[in-house]
Amino acid sequence: xRRPGHTLAVAGLALAVCAMAYGFYYAVWVEHQTLDGIxxxxxxxxxxxxxxDVNGSxxxxxAYARAKYVYTxxxxxxxxxxxxxxxxxxxxAVWERLALGPTGKSLLAWALILGSVLFPAGVxxxxxxxxxxxxxxxxxxxxLLIVGFAMVAVGFLREAR
Amino acid sequence: MSEGTGPLSSERxxxxxxxxxxxxxxxMGARRLxxxxxxxLFLGGTIFGDVFAVFVLHxxxxxxxxALVAAxxxxxxxxxxxxGRSFESIGGFLENRGTKVDAHAHMIGFGYLALLIAIxxxxxxxxxxxxxxxxxxxxxxxxxxxxxxxxxxxxxxxxSPLASIGWASIMADAAGLLVVIACGGFLAALVRGGGERxxxxxxxxxxxxxxxxxxxxxxxxxLAGFLHGxxxxxxxxxxxxxxxxxxxxxxxxxxxxxPGPGLIPERAGTALNAYGLLQADHATKIAAHAHIIEFGxxxxxxxxxxxxxxxxxRWRRRWAAILLAGSVVLPLAVLCELRFGLAAEVxxxxxxxxxxxxxxxxxxxxxRYTGHLDGVEAAGDAA
Numbered sequence: 001x002r003r004p005g006h007t008l009a010v011a012g013l014a015l016a017v018c019a020m021a022y023g024f025y026y027a028v029w030v031e032h033q034t035l036d037g038i039x040x041x042x043x044x045x046x047x048x049x050x051x052x053d054v055n056g057s058x059x060x061x062x063a064y065a066r067a068k069y070v071y072t073x074x075x076x077x078x079x080x081x082x083x084x085x086x087x088x089x090x091x092x093a094v095w096e097r098l099a100l101g102p103t104g105k106s107l108l109a110w111a112l113i114l115g116s117v118l119f120p121a122g123v124x125x126x127x128x129x130x131x132x133x134x135x136x137x138x139x140x141x142x143x144l145l146i147v148g149f150a151m152v153a154v155g156f157l158r159e160a161r
Numbered sequence: 162m163s164e165g166t167g168p169l170s171s172e173r174x175x176x177x178x179x180x181x182x183x184x185x186x187x188x189m190g191a192r193r194l195x196x197x198x199x200x201x202l203f204l205g206g207t208i209f210g211d212v213f214a215v216f217v218l219h220x221x222x223x224x225x226x227x228a229l230v231a232a233x234x235x236x237x238x239x240x241x242x243x244x245g246r247s248f249e250s251i252g253g254f255l256e257n258r259g260t261k262v263d264a265h266a267h268m269i270g271f272g273y274l275a276l277l278i279a280i281x282x283x284x285x286x287x288x289x290x291x292x293x294x295x296x297x298x299x300x301x302x303x304x305x306x307x308x309x310x311x312x313x314x315x316x317x318x319x320x321s322p323l324a325s326i327g328w329a330s331i332m333a334d335a336a337g338l339l340v341v342i343a344c345g346g347f348l349a350a351l352v353r354g355g356g357e358r359x360x361x362x363x364x365x366x367x368x369x370x371x372x373x374x375x376x377x378x379x380x381x382x383x384l385a386g387f388l389h390g391x392x393x394x395x396x397x398x399x400x401x402x403x404x405x406x407x408x409x410x411x412x413x414x415x416x417x418x419x420p421g422p423g424l425i426p427e428r429a430g431t432a433l434n435a436y437g438l439l440q441a442d443h444a445t446k447i448a449a450h451a452h453i454i455e456f457g458x459x460x461x462x463x464x465x466x467x468x469x470x471x472x473x474x475r476w477r478r479r480w481a482a483i484l485l486a487g488s489v490v491l492p493l494a495v496l497c498e499l500r501f502g503l504a505a506e507v508x509x510x511x512x513x514x515x516x517x518x519x520x521x522x523x524x525x526x527x528x529r530y531t532g533h534l535d536g537v538e539a540a541g542d543a544a
Contacts, residue, residue: 006356009281013348020341028334032325043248046232047241049413065406089277090461142391149384
Protein backbone atom coordinates (compact mmCIF):
# COMPACT_ATOMS: atom_id res chain seq x y z
CA UNK A 1 0.00 0.00 0.00
CA ARG A 2 1.27 3.44 -0.93
CA ARG A 3 2.30 5.59 2.04
CA PRO A 4 0.66 9.02 2.48
CA GLY A 5 4.08 10.69 2.22
CA HIS A 6 4.64 9.07 -1.18
CA THR A 7 1.13 10.05 -2.27
CA LEU A 8 1.97 13.64 -1.29
CA ALA A 9 5.19 13.46 -3.31
CA VAL A 10 3.47 12.09 -6.43
CA ALA A 11 0.64 14.62 -6.13
CA GLY A 12 3.12 17.45 -5.55
CA LEU A 13 5.30 16.62 -8.54
CA ALA A 14 2.25 15.97 -10.76
CA LEU A 15 0.82 19.34 -9.71
CA ALA A 16 4.17 21.02 -10.46
CA VAL A 17 4.33 19.41 -13.92
CA CYS A 18 0.71 20.43 -14.69
CA ALA A 19 1.31 23.99 -13.43
CA MET A 20 4.48 24.32 -15.52
CA ALA A 21 2.72 22.92 -18.59
CA TYR A 22 -0.05 25.48 -18.01
CA GLY A 23 2.64 28.18 -17.65
CA PHE A 24 4.26 27.07 -20.92
CA TYR A 25 0.91 27.12 -22.77
CA TYR A 26 0.08 30.49 -21.23
CA ALA A 27 3.46 32.08 -22.09
CA VAL A 28 3.32 30.90 -25.71
CA TRP A 29 -0.34 31.42 -26.61
CA VAL A 30 -1.92 33.83 -24.15
CA GLU A 31 0.37 36.14 -22.16
CA HIS A 32 1.80 38.42 -24.86
CA GLN A 33 -1.62 38.97 -26.39
CA THR A 34 -3.15 39.64 -22.96
CA LEU A 35 -0.47 42.19 -22.05
CA ASP A 36 -0.93 43.89 -25.43
CA GLY A 37 -4.69 44.00 -24.70
CA ILE A 38 -4.19 45.60 -21.26
CA UNK A 39 -1.74 48.19 -22.61
CA UNK A 40 -3.87 48.90 -25.67
CA UNK A 41 -7.04 49.44 -23.61
CA UNK A 42 -5.30 51.83 -21.19
CA UNK A 43 -3.64 53.79 -24.00
CA UNK A 44 -6.96 53.98 -25.85
CA UNK A 45 -8.74 55.20 -22.72
CA UNK A 46 -6.35 58.16 -22.32
CA UNK A 47 -6.35 58.90 -26.06
CA UNK A 48 -10.17 58.95 -26.13
CA UNK A 49 -10.12 61.28 -23.12
CA UNK A 50 -7.69 63.55 -25.02
CA UNK A 51 -10.13 63.62 -27.94
CA UNK A 52 -13.00 64.49 -25.57
CA ASP A 53 -14.76 61.16 -26.03
CA VAL A 54 -15.68 60.45 -22.38
CA ASN A 55 -17.95 57.47 -23.09
CA GLY A 56 -15.33 55.79 -25.29
CA SER A 57 -12.70 56.44 -22.63
CA UNK A 58 -14.83 54.87 -19.87
CA UNK A 59 -15.58 51.82 -22.03
CA UNK A 60 -11.83 51.32 -22.58
CA UNK A 61 -11.12 51.76 -18.84
CA UNK A 62 -13.70 49.00 -18.22
CA ALA A 63 -11.95 46.79 -20.80
CA TYR A 64 -8.59 47.54 -19.12
CA ALA A 65 -9.93 46.65 -15.66
CA ARG A 66 -11.50 43.41 -16.93
CA ALA A 67 -8.34 42.35 -18.83
CA LYS A 68 -6.16 43.09 -15.80
CA TYR A 69 -8.54 41.17 -13.50
CA VAL A 70 -8.36 38.13 -15.80
CA TYR A 71 -4.55 38.37 -16.18
CA THR A 72 -4.00 38.62 -12.41
CA UNK A 73 -5.99 35.45 -11.78
CA UNK A 74 -4.30 33.51 -14.60
CA UNK A 75 -0.83 34.37 -13.30
CA UNK A 76 -1.86 33.82 -9.66
CA UNK A 77 -3.22 30.34 -10.44
CA UNK A 78 0.08 29.37 -12.09
CA UNK A 79 2.27 30.71 -9.28
CA UNK A 80 0.10 29.32 -6.47
CA UNK A 81 -0.12 25.84 -8.04
CA UNK A 82 3.68 25.73 -8.32
CA UNK A 83 4.21 27.12 -4.83
CA UNK A 84 1.79 24.68 -3.24
CA UNK A 85 3.26 21.79 -5.23
CA UNK A 86 6.67 22.58 -3.76
CA UNK A 87 5.28 22.69 -0.24
CA UNK A 88 3.68 19.25 -0.78
CA UNK A 89 7.03 17.92 -2.03
CA UNK A 90 9.03 19.07 0.99
CA UNK A 91 6.34 17.86 3.42
CA UNK A 92 6.36 14.44 1.71
CA ALA A 93 9.96 13.84 2.75
CA VAL A 94 9.31 14.51 6.44
CA TRP A 95 5.73 13.16 6.62
CA GLU A 96 6.77 10.08 8.60
CA ARG A 97 8.06 12.36 11.36
CA LEU A 98 4.66 13.93 12.05
CA ALA A 99 3.40 12.93 15.48
CA LEU A 100 -0.06 11.85 14.20
CA GLY A 101 -1.75 8.47 13.78
CA PRO A 102 -1.77 6.71 10.37
CA THR A 103 -5.38 7.72 9.65
CA GLY A 104 -4.72 11.30 10.68
CA LYS A 105 -1.63 11.46 8.45
CA SER A 106 -3.54 10.04 5.51
CA LEU A 107 -6.54 12.37 5.92
CA LEU A 108 -4.25 15.37 6.39
CA ALA A 109 -2.27 14.48 3.24
CA TRP A 110 -5.45 14.28 1.16
CA ALA A 111 -6.79 17.52 2.64
CA LEU A 112 -3.57 19.33 1.66
CA ILE A 113 -3.63 17.80 -1.84
CA LEU A 114 -7.27 18.80 -2.32
CA GLY A 115 -6.63 22.31 -0.99
CA SER A 116 -3.58 22.72 -3.24
CA VAL A 117 -5.59 21.84 -6.35
CA LEU A 118 -8.78 23.62 -5.33
CA PHE A 119 -7.48 27.00 -4.16
CA PRO A 120 -5.70 28.04 -7.42
CA ALA A 121 -8.50 26.41 -9.46
CA GLY A 122 -10.97 28.61 -7.54
CA VAL A 123 -8.85 31.69 -8.26
CA UNK A 124 -8.72 30.84 -11.99
CA UNK A 125 -12.41 29.97 -12.15
CA UNK A 126 -13.33 33.53 -11.09
CA UNK A 127 -12.64 34.40 -14.74
CA UNK A 128 -15.37 32.02 -15.91
CA UNK A 129 -17.90 31.46 -13.11
CA UNK A 130 -20.52 33.88 -11.81
CA UNK A 131 -19.49 36.11 -8.86
CA UNK A 132 -19.63 33.98 -5.68
CA UNK A 133 -18.85 30.52 -7.08
CA UNK A 134 -15.16 31.01 -7.85
CA UNK A 135 -14.61 32.74 -4.52
CA UNK A 136 -16.35 29.88 -2.69
CA UNK A 137 -14.01 27.36 -4.34
CA UNK A 138 -10.94 29.47 -3.51
CA UNK A 139 -12.03 30.01 0.10
CA UNK A 140 -12.74 26.28 0.54
CA UNK A 141 -9.23 25.50 -0.72
CA UNK A 142 -7.72 28.19 1.52
CA UNK A 143 -9.49 26.84 4.63
CA LEU A 144 -8.30 23.30 3.87
CA LEU A 145 -4.72 24.58 3.48
CA ILE A 146 -4.63 26.83 6.54
CA VAL A 147 -6.16 24.19 8.82
CA GLY A 148 -3.89 21.56 7.23
CA PHE A 149 -0.70 23.58 7.73
CA ALA A 150 -1.69 24.39 11.31
CA MET A 151 -2.11 20.64 11.96
CA VAL A 152 1.27 19.95 10.33
CA ALA A 153 2.89 22.57 12.58
CA VAL A 154 1.25 20.94 15.63
CA GLY A 155 2.46 17.53 14.43
CA PHE A 156 6.03 18.78 14.13
CA LEU A 157 5.94 20.52 17.50
CA ARG A 158 4.66 17.31 19.17
CA GLU A 159 7.45 15.38 17.40
CA ALA A 160 10.05 17.89 18.58
CA ARG A 161 8.97 17.42 22.23
CA MET B 162 16.16 3.13 -3.48
CA SER B 163 18.16 3.59 -0.34
CA GLU B 164 17.52 1.91 2.99
CA GLY B 165 18.17 3.77 6.25
CA THR B 166 19.34 2.45 9.59
CA GLY B 167 17.19 4.43 12.03
CA PRO B 168 17.52 7.89 13.50
CA LEU B 169 20.96 9.45 13.33
CA SER B 170 22.29 12.08 15.72
CA SER B 171 24.22 14.90 14.14
CA GLU B 172 27.33 13.70 15.99
CA ARG B 173 26.95 10.21 14.62
CA UNK B 174 26.45 11.65 11.17
CA UNK B 175 29.49 13.85 11.62
CA UNK B 176 31.57 10.89 12.67
CA UNK B 177 30.37 9.62 9.39
CA UNK B 178 29.12 6.42 7.94
CA UNK B 179 30.97 7.47 4.81
CA UNK B 180 29.84 4.47 2.80
CA UNK B 181 26.14 5.10 3.48
CA UNK B 182 26.59 8.79 2.85
CA UNK B 183 28.45 8.17 -0.40
CA UNK B 184 25.61 5.91 -1.48
CA UNK B 185 23.04 8.63 -0.65
CA UNK B 186 25.05 11.40 -2.27
CA UNK B 187 27.45 9.90 -4.84
CA UNK B 188 30.26 11.81 -6.53
CA MET B 189 29.14 13.22 -9.90
CA GLY B 190 25.72 11.69 -9.21
CA ALA B 191 22.33 13.09 -10.22
CA ARG B 192 21.44 13.89 -6.62
CA ARG B 193 24.57 15.91 -5.98
CA LEU B 194 24.09 17.75 -9.29
CA UNK B 195 20.52 18.62 -8.27
CA UNK B 196 21.59 19.89 -4.84
CA UNK B 197 24.50 22.00 -6.09
CA UNK B 198 22.58 23.22 -9.15
CA UNK B 199 19.52 23.99 -7.02
CA UNK B 200 21.52 25.95 -4.44
CA UNK B 201 23.37 27.85 -7.18
CA LEU B 202 20.08 28.74 -8.91
CA PHE B 203 18.57 29.89 -5.62
CA LEU B 204 21.62 31.98 -4.74
CA GLY B 205 21.85 33.42 -8.26
CA GLY B 206 18.15 34.34 -8.21
CA THR B 207 18.35 35.88 -4.75
CA ILE B 208 21.45 37.97 -5.55
CA PHE B 209 19.83 39.10 -8.81
CA GLY B 210 16.67 40.04 -6.87
CA ASP B 211 18.68 42.11 -4.38
CA VAL B 212 20.57 43.94 -7.16
CA PHE B 213 17.29 44.49 -9.03
CA ALA B 214 15.56 45.87 -5.92
CA VAL B 215 18.38 48.32 -5.19
CA PHE B 216 19.30 49.57 -8.68
CA VAL B 217 16.24 49.04 -10.91
CA LEU B 218 12.97 48.76 -8.98
CA HIS B 219 12.75 52.22 -7.41
CA UNK B 220 14.15 54.27 -10.36
CA UNK B 221 11.82 52.33 -12.65
CA UNK B 222 8.79 53.17 -10.48
CA UNK B 223 9.77 56.86 -10.66
CA UNK B 224 10.00 56.68 -14.49
CA UNK B 225 6.52 55.10 -14.66
CA UNK B 226 5.10 57.85 -12.44
CA UNK B 227 6.67 60.58 -14.60
CA ALA B 228 5.38 59.00 -17.82
CA LEU B 229 1.88 58.76 -16.33
CA VAL B 230 1.97 62.47 -15.46
CA ALA B 231 3.15 63.20 -19.02
CA ALA B 232 0.25 61.14 -20.44
CA UNK B 233 -2.23 63.02 -18.24
CA UNK B 234 -0.71 66.35 -19.31
CA UNK B 235 -1.10 65.25 -22.96
CA UNK B 236 -4.80 64.56 -22.33
CA UNK B 237 -5.11 68.10 -20.93
CA UNK B 238 -3.53 69.49 -24.15
CA UNK B 239 -5.92 67.22 -26.14
CA UNK B 240 -2.83 65.65 -27.74
CA UNK B 241 -3.80 61.99 -28.26
CA UNK B 242 -0.52 61.20 -30.08
CA UNK B 243 1.60 62.38 -27.15
CA UNK B 244 -0.57 60.37 -24.72
CA GLY B 245 0.06 57.29 -26.87
CA ARG B 246 3.83 57.92 -26.84
CA SER B 247 3.81 58.23 -23.04
CA PHE B 248 2.05 54.89 -22.74
CA GLU B 249 4.61 53.33 -25.07
CA SER B 250 7.26 54.48 -22.58
CA ILE B 251 5.21 53.08 -19.69
CA GLY B 252 4.94 49.77 -21.54
CA GLY B 253 8.72 49.69 -21.85
CA PHE B 254 9.24 50.44 -18.15
CA LEU B 255 6.67 47.82 -17.13
CA GLU B 256 8.31 45.23 -19.41
CA ASN B 257 11.71 46.08 -17.90
CA ARG B 258 10.31 45.57 -14.41
CA GLY B 259 8.16 42.53 -15.20
CA THR B 260 10.87 40.55 -16.98
CA LYS B 261 13.33 41.12 -14.15
CA VAL B 262 10.77 40.05 -11.52
CA ASP B 263 9.98 36.95 -13.61
CA ALA B 264 13.66 36.08 -14.09
CA HIS B 265 14.23 36.41 -10.32
CA ALA B 266 11.14 34.37 -9.38
CA HIS B 267 11.70 31.60 -11.94
CA MET B 268 15.40 31.16 -11.12
CA ILE B 269 14.56 30.73 -7.43
CA GLY B 270 11.59 28.48 -8.23
CA PHE B 271 13.71 26.14 -10.34
CA GLY B 272 16.32 26.12 -7.59
CA TYR B 273 13.65 24.94 -5.15
CA LEU B 274 12.41 22.32 -7.58
CA ALA B 275 15.90 20.88 -8.10
CA LEU B 276 16.47 20.70 -4.34
CA LEU B 277 13.08 19.07 -3.74
CA ILE B 278 13.65 16.45 -6.40
CA ALA B 279 17.06 15.75 -4.83
CA ILE B 280 15.35 15.27 -1.47
CA UNK B 281 12.81 12.79 -2.89
CA UNK B 282 15.37 11.00 -5.06
CA UNK B 283 15.59 7.89 -2.80
CA UNK B 284 11.89 7.23 -3.53
CA UNK B 285 12.49 7.16 -7.30
CA UNK B 286 13.20 4.13 -9.42
CA UNK B 287 15.47 5.30 -12.25
CA UNK B 288 18.96 4.45 -13.48
CA UNK B 289 21.72 6.82 -12.37
CA UNK B 290 22.57 7.67 -16.00
CA UNK B 291 18.96 8.57 -16.86
CA UNK B 292 18.56 10.56 -13.64
CA UNK B 293 21.73 12.49 -14.39
CA UNK B 294 20.45 13.36 -17.88
CA UNK B 295 17.13 14.51 -16.39
CA UNK B 296 19.00 16.56 -13.78
CA UNK B 297 21.15 18.20 -16.49
CA UNK B 298 17.99 18.99 -18.47
CA UNK B 299 16.35 20.53 -15.39
CA UNK B 300 19.37 22.66 -14.48
CA UNK B 301 19.91 23.74 -18.11
CA UNK B 302 16.25 24.78 -18.43
CA UNK B 303 16.44 26.42 -15.00
CA UNK B 304 19.32 28.62 -16.17
CA UNK B 305 18.15 29.29 -19.75
CA UNK B 306 14.56 30.32 -18.93
CA UNK B 307 15.50 33.20 -16.60
CA UNK B 308 18.28 34.29 -18.99
CA UNK B 309 15.76 34.28 -21.86
CA UNK B 310 13.17 36.20 -19.82
CA UNK B 311 15.81 38.72 -18.71
CA UNK B 312 16.85 39.44 -22.32
CA UNK B 313 13.24 39.92 -23.60
CA UNK B 314 13.39 43.65 -22.77
CA UNK B 315 16.67 44.12 -24.68
CA UNK B 316 16.11 41.84 -27.69
CA UNK B 317 12.49 42.83 -28.32
CA UNK B 318 11.08 41.61 -31.63
CA UNK B 319 14.36 41.92 -33.59
CA UNK B 320 14.52 39.34 -36.42
CA SER B 321 11.54 37.49 -34.92
CA PRO B 322 9.36 35.42 -37.25
CA LEU B 323 6.33 36.07 -34.99
CA ALA B 324 4.19 39.19 -34.53
CA SER B 325 4.28 39.51 -30.75
CA ILE B 326 6.91 37.01 -29.52
CA GLY B 327 10.67 37.69 -29.87
CA TRP B 328 13.63 35.31 -29.93
CA ALA B 329 14.33 35.79 -26.22
CA SER B 330 10.76 34.67 -25.41
CA ILE B 331 11.12 31.71 -27.75
CA MET B 332 14.33 30.69 -25.95
CA ALA B 333 12.63 31.10 -22.55
CA ASP B 334 9.61 29.05 -23.65
CA ALA B 335 11.84 26.27 -25.03
CA ALA B 336 13.78 26.22 -21.76
CA GLY B 337 10.49 25.97 -19.86
CA LEU B 338 9.62 22.94 -21.96
CA LEU B 339 12.95 21.33 -20.99
CA VAL B 340 12.06 21.76 -17.33
CA VAL B 341 8.57 20.28 -17.87
CA ILE B 342 10.09 17.24 -19.65
CA ALA B 343 12.70 16.75 -16.92
CA CYS B 344 10.08 16.98 -14.15
CA GLY B 345 7.81 14.61 -16.10
CA GLY B 346 10.70 12.10 -16.16
CA PHE B 347 11.26 12.45 -12.42
CA LEU B 348 7.50 12.07 -11.84
CA ALA B 349 7.49 8.79 -13.80
CA ALA B 350 10.47 7.62 -11.70
CA LEU B 351 8.62 8.56 -8.51
CA VAL B 352 5.48 6.66 -9.56
CA ARG B 353 7.61 3.62 -10.53
CA GLY B 354 9.22 3.79 -7.08
CA GLY B 355 5.94 2.55 -5.63
CA GLY B 356 6.13 4.14 -2.19
CA GLU B 357 5.35 0.94 -0.27
CA ARG B 358 8.23 1.56 2.10
CA UNK B 359 8.92 4.49 4.38
CA UNK B 360 11.20 7.31 3.32
CA UNK B 361 14.46 5.91 4.71
CA UNK B 362 16.95 8.42 3.45
CA UNK B 363 19.62 8.93 6.15
CA UNK B 364 19.17 12.68 5.60
CA UNK B 365 15.60 12.42 6.92
CA UNK B 366 16.69 10.66 10.09
CA UNK B 367 18.94 13.36 11.56
CA UNK B 368 17.89 15.18 14.72
CA UNK B 369 20.25 18.16 14.99
CA UNK B 370 19.12 21.39 16.69
CA UNK B 371 19.71 23.43 13.54
CA UNK B 372 17.68 20.98 11.41
CA UNK B 373 14.71 20.93 13.82
CA UNK B 374 14.64 24.70 14.25
CA UNK B 375 14.85 25.31 10.51
CA UNK B 376 11.98 22.87 9.82
CA UNK B 377 9.67 24.20 12.55
CA UNK B 378 10.51 27.79 11.57
CA UNK B 379 9.87 26.99 7.92
CA UNK B 380 6.37 25.57 8.55
CA UNK B 381 5.47 28.54 10.77
CA UNK B 382 6.64 31.01 8.11
CA UNK B 383 4.56 29.24 5.44
CA LEU B 384 1.52 29.34 7.74
CA ALA B 385 2.09 33.05 8.46
CA GLY B 386 2.41 33.71 4.71
CA PHE B 387 -0.88 31.91 4.05
CA LEU B 388 -2.73 33.79 6.76
CA HIS B 389 -1.38 37.08 5.44
CA GLY B 390 -2.33 36.10 1.87
CA UNK B 391 -5.87 35.15 2.94
CA UNK B 392 -6.25 38.45 4.82
CA UNK B 393 -4.94 40.38 1.79
CA UNK B 394 -7.32 38.60 -0.61
CA UNK B 395 -10.31 39.16 1.68
CA UNK B 396 -9.64 42.77 2.73
CA UNK B 397 -7.53 44.43 0.03
CA UNK B 398 -7.44 42.73 -3.36
CA UNK B 399 -10.89 43.59 -4.73
CA UNK B 400 -10.82 47.11 -3.29
CA UNK B 401 -7.42 47.73 -4.85
CA UNK B 402 -8.56 46.42 -8.25
CA UNK B 403 -11.59 48.71 -8.16
CA UNK B 404 -9.50 51.72 -7.07
CA UNK B 405 -6.92 51.05 -9.83
CA UNK B 406 -9.55 51.63 -12.51
CA UNK B 407 -11.29 54.50 -10.71
CA UNK B 408 -8.13 56.54 -10.03
CA UNK B 409 -6.83 56.26 -13.61
CA UNK B 410 -10.25 57.15 -14.97
CA UNK B 411 -10.47 60.12 -12.59
CA UNK B 412 -7.04 61.39 -13.73
CA UNK B 413 -8.01 61.15 -17.41
CA UNK B 414 -11.48 62.71 -16.89
CA UNK B 415 -10.07 65.54 -14.83
CA UNK B 416 -7.31 66.27 -17.36
CA UNK B 417 -9.85 66.31 -20.18
CA UNK B 418 -12.54 68.43 -18.51
CA UNK B 419 -11.39 70.32 -15.38
CA PRO B 420 -10.57 73.99 -15.97
CA GLY B 421 -7.68 75.86 -14.34
CA PRO B 422 -3.96 76.54 -14.74
CA GLY B 423 -1.02 74.14 -14.48
CA LEU B 424 0.38 71.13 -16.29
CA ILE B 425 -2.42 68.92 -14.93
CA PRO B 426 -5.49 69.83 -12.80
CA GLU B 427 -5.29 69.40 -9.04
CA ARG B 428 -7.86 66.58 -9.02
CA ALA B 429 -5.81 64.66 -11.63
CA GLY B 430 -2.65 65.18 -9.59
CA THR B 431 -4.38 63.88 -6.45
CA ALA B 432 -5.65 60.84 -8.36
CA LEU B 433 -2.17 60.08 -9.76
CA ASN B 434 -0.57 60.40 -6.33
CA ALA B 435 -3.18 58.06 -4.88
CA TYR B 436 -2.57 55.66 -7.79
CA GLY B 437 1.18 55.64 -7.07
CA LEU B 438 0.53 54.88 -3.40
CA LEU B 439 -1.95 52.15 -4.36
CA GLN B 440 0.63 50.47 -6.61
CA ALA B 441 3.26 50.67 -3.87
CA ASP B 442 0.85 49.25 -1.26
CA HIS B 443 -0.12 46.39 -3.58
CA ALA B 444 3.50 45.60 -4.49
CA THR B 445 4.76 45.59 -0.90
CA LYS B 446 1.95 43.32 0.34
CA ILE B 447 2.44 40.85 -2.51
CA ALA B 448 6.21 40.88 -2.03
CA ALA B 449 5.90 40.27 1.73
CA HIS B 450 3.45 37.39 1.14
CA ALA B 451 5.62 35.74 -1.53
CA HIS B 452 8.91 36.15 0.31
CA ILE B 453 7.84 34.76 3.69
CA ILE B 454 6.44 31.62 2.02
CA GLU B 455 9.53 31.20 -0.17
CA PHE B 456 11.87 31.66 2.78
CA GLY B 457 9.75 29.15 4.72
CA UNK B 458 10.32 26.65 1.93
CA UNK B 459 14.05 27.28 1.80
CA UNK B 460 14.25 26.95 5.61
CA UNK B 461 12.49 23.57 5.41
CA UNK B 462 14.87 22.43 2.70
CA UNK B 463 17.94 23.79 4.46
CA UNK B 464 16.80 21.93 7.59
CA UNK B 465 16.59 18.71 5.61
CA UNK B 466 20.11 19.14 4.21
CA UNK B 467 21.76 20.06 7.54
CA UNK B 468 23.59 16.70 7.80
CA UNK B 469 25.41 17.56 4.58
CA UNK B 470 26.61 20.89 5.99
CA UNK B 471 30.11 19.88 7.03
CA UNK B 472 30.65 22.54 9.69
CA UNK B 473 30.80 22.52 13.47
CA UNK B 474 27.39 22.47 15.21
CA ARG B 475 28.10 25.99 16.50
CA TRP B 476 28.46 27.32 12.96
CA ARG B 477 25.43 25.39 11.72
CA ARG B 478 23.35 26.96 14.51
CA ARG B 479 24.73 30.37 13.61
CA TRP B 480 23.80 30.01 9.91
CA ALA B 481 20.36 28.62 10.82
CA ALA B 482 19.65 31.55 13.15
CA ILE B 483 20.85 34.09 10.56
CA LEU B 484 18.74 32.44 7.83
CA LEU B 485 15.58 32.50 9.99
CA ALA B 486 16.20 36.05 11.20
CA GLY B 487 16.79 37.34 7.66
CA SER B 488 13.71 35.44 6.43
CA VAL B 489 11.52 37.26 8.95
CA VAL B 490 13.23 40.67 8.69
CA LEU B 491 12.86 40.98 4.90
CA PRO B 492 9.06 40.48 4.62
CA LEU B 493 8.34 42.55 7.74
CA ALA B 494 10.56 45.38 6.49
CA VAL B 495 8.93 45.25 3.03
CA LEU B 496 5.51 45.56 4.71
CA CYS B 497 6.75 48.64 6.59
CA GLU B 498 8.31 50.37 3.56
CA LEU B 499 5.39 52.74 2.96
CA ARG B 500 5.35 53.86 6.59
CA PHE B 501 9.08 54.05 7.36
CA GLY B 502 10.56 54.66 3.90
CA LEU B 503 14.31 54.35 3.46
CA ALA B 504 14.94 52.80 6.89
CA ALA B 505 12.60 49.92 6.05
CA GLU B 506 14.12 49.54 2.57
CA VAL B 507 17.59 49.26 4.11
CA UNK B 508 16.28 46.74 6.66
CA UNK B 509 14.74 44.66 3.84
CA UNK B 510 18.02 44.68 1.93
CA UNK B 511 19.88 43.67 5.10
CA UNK B 512 17.37 40.82 5.60
CA UNK B 513 17.95 39.64 2.02
CA UNK B 514 21.71 39.84 2.53
CA UNK B 515 21.44 37.78 5.75
CA UNK B 516 19.59 35.03 3.84
CA UNK B 517 22.21 35.08 1.07
CA UNK B 518 25.14 34.98 3.50
CA UNK B 519 23.58 32.15 5.55
CA UNK B 520 22.89 30.08 2.44
CA UNK B 521 26.38 30.75 1.09
CA UNK B 522 27.77 29.57 4.45
CA UNK B 523 25.66 26.39 4.28
CA UNK B 524 26.66 25.82 0.65
CA UNK B 525 30.32 26.11 1.63
CA UNK B 526 29.62 23.42 4.24
CA UNK B 527 27.99 21.18 1.61
CA UNK B 528 30.99 21.67 -0.70
CA ARG B 529 33.34 20.79 2.16
CA TYR B 530 31.23 17.70 2.82
CA THR B 531 31.30 16.55 -0.80
CA GLY B 532 35.07 17.12 -0.80
CA HIS B 533 35.32 15.03 2.37
CA LEU B 534 33.26 12.21 0.80
CA ASP B 535 35.32 12.33 -2.38
CA GLY B 536 38.48 12.12 -0.29
CA VAL B 537 37.16 9.04 1.52
CA GLU B 538 36.17 7.44 -1.80
CA ALA B 539 39.50 8.28 -3.40
CA ALA B 540 41.34 6.78 -0.40
CA GLY B 541 39.19 3.64 -0.72
CA ASP B 542 39.93 3.40 -4.44
CA ALA B 543 43.66 3.81 -3.82
CA ALA B 544 43.61 1.11 -1.14
